[in-house]
Amino acid sequence: LPKRFVEMLHDTKAIPDCNVNQLSHAQIDALHDYVHNWQIKPNGTEGYRTAEVTLGGVDTDELSSKTFEAKKSPGLYFIGEVTDVTGWLGGYNFQYAWSCGFAAGQYC
Incomplete structure (x- = not known):
């Protein structure tokens, strides 16, 4: 897990102040439930x-794929x-733009 997330878990007492190998099965189950039910609340x-x-943007149903x-x-x-296509961060939107640009360029 990311360091800042672990620090937040520690600060909120969701995990005890010990090494992972010292956690009991009940504590591991509780941590599992906490993490998997955690909700992000943007501020x-x-x-x-x-x-x-x-x-938003031009509906892709209105375009030839x-x-x-x-x-x-x-x-x-x-x-x-x-x-109207949204990709994850990390270059996916760039790749989509280049790929559909190339595809459209073949038919223009």
């Missing part, structure tokens, strides 16, 4: 200024972040 947002991903051409407007193509 706010930094807004669009630092946003990594936003939702092979060419990214608009079904209702032949000759009109939508690619990348203008489409």
